Amino acid sequence: MGDENPNGLAMKIKAMLEKAEPLFTDKCCIYRLYNLAFPSTLNSGNPSHPSLLSLTLLYIVPSDSIISGSDLGLFLSNVGRISHFTDLSRKLLLISSHLFQPSASTRSRGAKLTHIYTATKLNEAGVKFEINKNNTQCLLDLEISGHSFRIPFIRVEDWTEVVLRNLLAFEQSHCIDESYLADYIAVFDFLINTDKDVDLLIKKGIIENWLGDSNAVAEMFNGLAVNILYPDFNEQYFHISEALNTFCNHPWNRKVATLKRDYCNTPWKTVASIAGIFLLILTVIQTVFSILQGVH
Structure with a gap:
């Protein structure tokens, strides 16, 4: 076992997983074990013993998730084969998305995400970071409208990296x-380079840091993106990256953002700046009239 080729071992494990019986069927050993422990659950629908799938969803789906009721019913009727719990988690993630539905989501053939400015650079250029509250709680639903970049809320906890790594490994x-999750991680890898980028997203309410250290959050996102393959990039994120870079590269946007940041970041500074501009205009007018009177 110790001398076995790692690639060969990985292929064997993958083959074993593909041959494994899907969850929540009579052939699944976990399902059969639960059926033996709570036979009334499957036979009579006793509410005191919820089904295995209900318990699984109760654990995986947050209590405040938009996936509930009819959405879960639709999910269960169209989910198809569920290979394992990681597969179930990913399918729940995608069904909660307003962007990545099978009928609407496409990938830009040959499109490669090569660069997005960091969160602090984008903020300095005038990009406004907001929480995406457009009836979504899916991590993947990034949106851009004008100079507003809307990102769903994410809470970073001790187990967040483990969950994301498992989902990434399954996708790859x-x-x-x-x-789609790999694309999401790629975007965050560009947005976050240092603890300052993390602090900005925390300030905007996009990230809730339960790790305590902003550097740890930055290292987590940067580490997740290592050795990830991106054959093509999804169309939605590609357009977002193009729009962000174009906005950031425009010199006028940078000048306006600098003006707002340095001279209009508080009500008093705004009033003082307007008064200064008004006084400058009056001075110029007075100078022009003085010159005209001297000429005549």
């Missing part, structure tokens, strides 16, 4: 052509 091995 089973659905590389639909690697």
Whole structure:
């Protein structure tokens, strides 16, 4: 075992997983074990013993999630084969998204995400970071409107990296052509380089840091993006990256943002700046009239 080729071992494990019986079917050993422990659950629908799938969803889906009621019913009727719990988590993530639905989501063939300015650079250029509250709680639903970049809220806890790594590993091995979570991580890898970028997103309410150290959050996102394959990039994120870079590269946007940051960041500074401009205009007018009177 110790001398076995790591790549060969990985292929064997993948083959074993593909042959494994799907969850929540009579052939699944976990399902059969639960059926033996609570036979009334499957036979009579006793509410005191919820089904295995209900318990799983109760654990995976947050209490404040938009995935509930009819959404879960629709999900269960169209989910198809569920290979394992990681597969279930990813499918729940995608069904809660308003962007990445099978009928609407496309990938830009040959599109590569090569650069996005960091969060602090974008902020300095005038990009306004906001929490995406457009009836979504899916991490993947990034949106841009004008100079506003809307990002769903994410709480970074001790187990966040483990969950994201498992989902990434599943995407990379089973659905590389639909690697939406990998695209999301790529965007955050560009946005976050240092603790200052993390602090900015915390200030905007986008990140809630339960790790305590902003550097730890930056290292987590940067580490998740290592050795990830991106054959094509999804169309939505590609357009967002193009719009952000174009906005940031425009010199006028930078000048306006600098003016607002340095001279209009408080009500008193705004009033003082307007008064100064008004006084300057009056001085110029007075000078012009003085010159005209001297000429005549």
